[in-house]
Amino acid sequence: MNALIEKDIQTIQSIEAVPHIMKMLSDTTGLRFICVARVTDEKWTTCAVLDGVNFDLHPGDELDISTTFCIQVKRSTQPIVIQHASKDDHYRKSEIPIMYGFESYFSFPIYTKDGHFFGTLCGLDPLPAKLETIEIQQQIKSFAELISRQIEADEKLISAESDLFDEKVAAKLRDQYIAILGHDLRTPLSALTMGVDFLKDHVTDATSQKILARMDNSATRMKRLISDVMDLTRGKMGNGMELNVKTVNNLQDMLTHTVDELSGLHPQRAIQTNIDVKGTLSCDPERIAQLLSNLLINAIVHGDPQQAIEVTATIENGLFSLSVSNGGEPIRPAVIDKLFQPFWRNESDKQTGGLGLGLFIASQITSAHDGSLTVSSDEHRTVFAFQATLGLNAIES
Incomplete structure (x- = not known):
């Protein structure tokens, strides 16, 4: 038995409703043998069985597929119902009822979630039973569809557990x-x-x-x-940008220090500042300084080295604003839409040795502070502007 068939048997065995379905069908129809079978073009395999006539079939047992009606159900996708085989004009000459010694029989198709044929819900008995009624056949069909839905639910559960x-x-x-x-x-x-x-x-x-x-x-x-x-x-990939929000009154000093630090690393670049942030604010000051650092590094790397970079930080109408602008070639609108994606770089960019994460992280810091980060760019200046309501007792400029 191959691994896929074994898995299918385990799937049916794991469905708690199957034994109850087989018992109810046996009680309703009078058939003493009910089973769920996995049916392929080559094999008929028992997955679950209720055997009251001692056919001695157990889960995993196989029958020659050519000696079953289930292969016809597979090919036609239509159920087969036989009420009294020896008196049936179509089936009385068939060797299958004689071989297995039954008079009454049914086989209804079962499908997987993708609509593929799985097998059959079938039953039989050596004695004839009244099966050719709409009520009985509708009940068998409903139970077959219920098993199909249970197979689908089981497959979804396995997929969810795997995920x-x-x-x-x-x-x-x-x-x-x-x-x-x-x-x-x-x-x-x-x-x-x-x-x-x-x-x-x-x-x-x-x-x-x-x-x-x-x-x-x-x-x-x-x-x-x-x-x-x-x-x-x-x-x-985790739980979002981590913040250490606290009350600070020295954000201006931290931002000035950030600019000074990068000026020292890039003495050839002119950086003009207008940082006027007074009062007490509620934020993660290290993250705000990191945001400024990332925007400033971006301006240093991509801006025109012959033009000064401008850094502005103010508080107006309770809104903290931080902007970094540089001269140089304007950024195309199609490129602006991609700037905050991680690892993204413009193909025309020079080799900077970075990972392409600076602007992405700046956007994450912005989101964590419930702020906004916008980009405007024309032939004169490119401006990255951050705004957020951080003020508790800010002194507006």
Whole structure:
């Protein structure tokens, strides 16, 4: 017996209603042998059986398909009902009733969820029974359809359980992945950064200092890449962007520090600021600073290096606004629609070495703060603008 047939037998065996259906049919029709059979072009296999006439058939037992009427049901998709075989003009000459010694018989088709033929609900008895009534045949048909629906429900349950198992496995792998990024990579990277800082304080020659500066920049970039991937994993595949919302009164200082930090890493780029955020706000300040950092890096990478980048942060009418603008080629509308997708890059972009996650993460931070992040671009400036209601006791500019 092949594995698929075994699976089909298990499916029928797992349907709690099947034994009750067979018992009710036996009581209603008077037939003492009722079974559910898996029928293919090659085999007839018992899946479930109620045997009151000692035919000695058990689940898994097979019959020569050519010696059954079920193959005709499969091919025609029509049921067969025989009330008294030896007196039936059509079936009295058939060898099948004689071979199995029955007078009354029925076989109704059963289907899977996709409409494929599964097998039959069939019954027989050595004694004739009154089967050729609309009520009896409608009841048999209803029970066959009920089994078909139960097979469909079982297949959906198995599929759902498989999806749930896959999701549990994916969640476990995701947690392990975050743990690797958060510990196994960050820990040695921190040690490397500390070593660089130590050497910068003790090595004086210009060449070594230049090399250490490059190493420091690379370590900073690696930290940012690790953070970006962790945010993607948590935000895109996990439970959303994590926030640590708190009351802050130094957001202006944090934003200014973010600009200063990137200015130090890119001294060749002119960055003009107008940051005027006073008062007490409720937000995740580290995430807001990260949003600014991502928008500013995007402007540095993609903007015209000959034109200054402008950073503005204000509070007006209870609304916190943060914008980053740069000169350069305008962004086409078709491209704007894709900017916030993870890992997406314009084919014409220069090789930046990034993962293409900065704007996606910026959009996730925006959503987590119930804000908006818009893009406008023309031949003069490209502007990324974030707005959100963060104020508790903000002093408007």
